[in-house]
Amino acid sequence: MKLMWFHLMPYTExxxxxxxxxxxxxxxxxxxxxxxxxxxxxxNDFMDELEFAAECGFDAICVNExxxxxxxxxxxxxxxxxxxxxxxxxxxxCVLGNSLAxxxxxxxxxxxxxxxxxxxxxxxxxxxxxxxxxDTCFAYGQNPSMLRxxxxxxxxxxxKAWTAPDTFAFNGRYNQQRYVNIWPRPxxxxxxxxxxxxxxxxxxxxxxxxxxxVYCYLSYYGYKAGQATMTGFWDEMKKLGKDLxxxxxxxxxxxxxxxxxxxxxxLYAEPAEYFYGRCLHIDPRFAGPPGYATEETQRRGIKxxxxxxxDNSTRQTQRYETKFQTLAREMDAIVDKxxxxxxxxxxxxxxLTEVATxxxxxxxxxxxxxxxxNKELAKYNTRMFAExxxxxxxxxxxxxxxxxxxxxxxxxxxxxPASFVPAQAAAE
Amino acid sequence: xxxPTTTSIEVNGFSCRVWTAGTGPKIGFLAGFGGLPKWVPFLxxxxxxxxxxxxxxxxxxxxxxxxxxxxxxxxxxxxxxxIVQKAxxxxxxxxxxxxxxxxxxxxxxxxxxxxxxxALIAPFGLYDDSDPPTDPWAQRPPDVPNLFCADPKxxxxxxxxxxxxxxxxxxxxxxxxxEAAARIFWPLGNTRLEKRLPLIAAPTLLVWGGxxxxxxxxxxxxxxxxxxxxxxxxxxxxxxxxxxxxxPDEAAAAVLAWMQ
Numbered sequence: 001m002k003l004m005w006f007h008l009m010p011y012t013e014x015x016x017x018x019x020x021x022x023x024x025x026x027x028x029x030x031x032x033x034x035x036x037x038x039x040x041x042x043x044n045d046f047m048d049e050l051e052f053a054a055e056c057g058f059d060a061i062c063v064n065e066x067x068x069x070x071x072x073x074x075x076x077x078x079x080x081x082x083x084x085x086x087x088x089x090x091x092x093x094c095v096l097g098n099s100l101a102x103x104x105x106x107x108x109x110x111x112x113x114x115x116x117x118x119x120x121x122x123x124x125x126x127x128x129x130x131x132x133x134x135d136t137c138f139a140y141g142q143n144p145s146m147l148r149x150x151x152x153x154x155x156x157x158x159x160k161a162w163t164a165p166d167t168f169a170f171n172g173r174y175n176q177q178r179y180v181n182i183w184p185r186p187x188x189x190x191x192x193x194x195x196x197x198x199x200x201x202x203x204x205x206x207x208x209x210x211x212x213x214v215y216c217y218l219s220y221y222g223y224k225a226g227q228a229t230m231t232g233f234w235d236e237m238k239k240l241g242k243d244l245x246x247x248x249x250x251x252x253x254x255x256x257x258x259x260x261x262x263x264x265x266x267l268y269a270e271p272a273e274y275f276y277g278r279c280l281h282i283d284p285r286f287a288g289p290p291g292y293a294t295e296e297t298q299r300r301g302i303k304x305x306x307x308x309x310x311d312n313s314t315r316q317t318q319r320y321e322t323k324f325q326t327l328a329r330e331m332d333a334i335v336d337k338x339x340x341x342x343x344x345x346x347x348x349x350x351x352l353t354e355v356a357t358x359x360x361x362x363x364x365x366x367x368x369x370x371x372x373x374n375k376e377l378a379k380y381n382t383r384m385f386a387e388x389x390x391x392x393x394x395x396x397x398x399x400x401x402x403x404x405x406x407x408x409x410x411x412x413x414x415x416x417p418a419s420f421v422p423a424q425a426a427a428e
Numbered sequence: 429x430x431x432p433t434t435t436s437i438e439v440n441g442f443s444c445r446v447w448t449a450g451t452g453p454k455i456g457f458l459a460g461f462g463g464l465p466k467w468v469p470f471l472x473x474x475x476x477x478x479x480x481x482x483x484x485x486x487x488x489x490x491x492x493x494x495x496x497x498x499x500x501x502x503x504x505x506x507x508x509x510x511i512v513q514k515a516x517x518x519x520x521x522x523x524x525x526x527x528x529x530x531x532x533x534x535x536x537x538x539x540x541x542x543x544x545x546x547a548l549i550a551p552f553g554l555y556d557d558s559d560p561p562t563d564p565w566a567q568r569p570p571d572v573p574n575l576f577c578a579d580p581k582x583x584x585x586x587x588x589x590x591x592x593x594x595x596x597x598x599x600x601x602x603x604x605x606x607e608a609a610a611r612i613f614w615p616l617g618n619t620r621l622e623k624r625l626p627l628i629a630a631p632t633l634l635v636w637g638g639x640x641x642x643x644x645x646x647x648x649x650x651x652x653x654x655x656x657x658x659x660x661x662x663x664x665x666x667x668x669x670x671x672x673x674x675x676p677d678e679a680a681a682a683v684l685a686w687m688q
Contacts, residue, residue: 137614138566145495145611173499285566291607298600 001356001397002405003390004094005053005382006062006252006365009046009080010071012372013038014278024283025070026134039073045375046073047080051087052379053368056386060092060125062365064197064218065099066132067139071279078112085120086417092406093120094365096197096216097127101147102140105175106154107182110161114186121415122187122408127216128155129197134282137289145291150174162191193404195250200229201297205236208248214363214404216250220280221327223253223355224338230359246362247402253355254340254367257348257384264342267377269331272340275371277329340370345388352393362397363404432467432475437483437514439507440497445490446515447482450475455687456483456517458508460526460549460670461564461576461642463488463605465598466586470672473680474523478687483515485528487608489601495608501619504612505534509542518542521687525549525672526643527609530621533651537627547633547683549671550643551651552613553621559644561617565610578639578668586673625654632659633686635679637667660686 014025014033022029050061063080066072074080081095093116098109117124130151136142142150153172157180160168167181186192195214198204208215215233219226230251234244242248254275256268293301328334335342341351356364368385369378408414432447449471455478457471463484474480486494486507498504508531512518522543524532529551536543555561562575573580573587589598613619632655634648645663652659662682667674 141615143611143614144565145607145614146499285568285571289565290603290610295600295604298603299596 001246001361001393002059002363002402003393004060004062004092004250004363004365005050005058006064006094006096006367007046007050007369008064008066008071008367009042009073010275010279010371011039011073012042012274012374014070014274014372018278019281022281024286025279025281026066027068027138027283027286029068029070033070042073045378046369047083047087049369049375049378049382050080050084053382053386054084054088054091056382057390058091058366058386060094061088062094062096064096064127065129065135067135069134069139071275078116081116081124082119085116085123088120089414090408090411091123092125093123094125094195095127096125096195096218097129099131099136099151100128100154100158101142101150102131102136103154105177106157107161107177107180109154110158111182111184113158113192114162114182114184117186117188117192118184120408121413122192123406124186124188124192125195125406126192127195127197128158133289133292134286137292138286143291144289146174147292148294159191159194162186187409188407193406195404197250200232201294202232202236202300203294203296205233206240209237209240209242214248214250216252216363216365218250218252218365220252220254220275220339222338222340223251223359226251226359230361234360244360245400245403246356246360246397247400247404249359249361250363250365251355251359251361252365252367253352254370255348255352255381255385256340256342256368257345257381257389258342259344261343261347264344265331265335268340268342268373268381271371271373271377272334273329273331273371276327276334276339279371280327345384345392348385348389349392352389353396356393356396362400362402364393432471432482437511439486439510439514440494442486442492442494442497444486444492444494444511444514445484447471448479450477450479452478454479454481454517454520455683456481456512456515456520456522456532458483458485458522458524458528458532459488460524460528460672461552461606461609462583462587462602462670463490463608464586465489465601465605466590468586468673468676470676470680473676474684477684481515481517481520483511483517485511485531485608487611488605491608493604495604495611498611501612504531505538509535509539512542519544521545521547523547523549523683523687524551525670527552527613530613530619533621533628534619534624536630536632537621537624540627540629543630545633545687546628546630547635547686548651549635549679550637550640550647550669551621552609552617552643553619554647554650555616555618556644556646556650559646561644561647562642563615564617564642565606565614575641576669578637578666578674582668582673583670622650622654625651626656628655629657631657631686633682634659634661635671635682636661636663637669637671637674638663638665639667639674640669640671642669
């Protein structure tokens, strides 16, 4: 299986009373909390960590897109990916991804991804999320009633821009361009592998199956909460007559490794509590703009909620609060609910083997830096994982072939970027 | 309560419900944010004196998923124009509330012959940086009733599922109404209607709830300043954004007096 190293780039210095004093980490988080001079160090630490993960032997390093977000400092993951393309050699670059409907014209995404693919010698994984309501509808003002249609249309345009040999006119419902002819073109033919980060909507699963794309469930709530979604995904694949190749799927999991479980609990409690306490402090008024969820998803959701309400005797109005307001925020519960897997290497190997097997996931995206974790601890976690966990997991799912992995240029054909202060890099 | 007759018209391949009640010269009504999942007392009051005709707007309760084929403001204006014509309201008096009032104003501006007298209850369509309207979509569901109505129970009883219905489609229809409004008015509610106000020749009554927590009362004057025809502002104390729901008697009396 593939072990991938994912960075959200959280702002690491939100104040202790952030929850009490601020309505939301996202959309209207206050600018006074952002210190650009501190962010200078954060970005550089984060990029060091990503490069370190690549050096340690992870199969891919992953970045993603958020806007007006205190736990995601990458409005443009492409900027980070292009730097990583220069500072890494063989690791796949997974940009998960660009929210297609936000780009006008969407060919911008085709161009930038093609640039990254060229710079990296064909190592790009192209992620196309619809994007969260907070990012798309609120921070970027997109109309929730048109977002999905725009997304699908932009997808068609980007894919055609990558693959059509000749200049073409695109006569879409939302986009009209007389001359589409992107330069550069991606190295990978017909195009870089396309992965779709999504929620649990059946339409997305069906679309991934139809297009033969990887479906990624990027939940912050871990493997226990993710089980139902992944089961739903695989049931749908069976129904559609698809094979159950685990590489059709990706899954995100927070992990903290140390010599012992006790030590891991001690080391990772603070960053985990920071993440679940401060970073996921999201005002529910930004969670559900009308039209963002399709009516079919609402139908399923409402039925699910009704039975859930019956189970928990929760009042109807409470369900809107539930997701963001009643999350576990203390380490015991965070671990108990499976949001973060912590333990000794043996314990983590055992648990992740279970996760990969039970969820039938071939692409595991590890969050080994989370919350306010500093670079030293992030590197320790990464090194421990790379040395003591990764080698014992890579055989899982080896009976399957990953058809959705980048196909870069041969190593001896690729450029050798000049080293940047090699003495300092070696000293670290 | 008056029992309206329900008919339907077709616009862009979608069915639109039309309620009709009462006798006398026609008066059309285009509902506000959230639409009308149920007949309301305000319509009874109008029907006591006039024939009241209430066509649904696309995507609003009774309007199916008609909003999904409307991609821009011209599409919306043409669809509403067609609805007004097919409902037999061309040339009649026209009233509207909130998002429906904005569409009524568009019709009166673009096709001046099609509206005799106009009554607008707290219309959407403008945006003033110094006094912005409340964001009607970024709200916690428990806060919504109190934003749209002075008395939250007014909203709740309108949106409550009728006894014994228990359909999963009911709540979906209510979300759809909010989505349809978003489709025209996202994100600021500003359709640049201000540019077209000078085209409105019909005498126009501007009704505002004294406790409107969505659309600031200052907008009444902005509308009055822009409209070419005669206009008058009437504030109804104790009413919220959807004044016709909070204070049906007062709102209907004001509209009827203007349309006489």
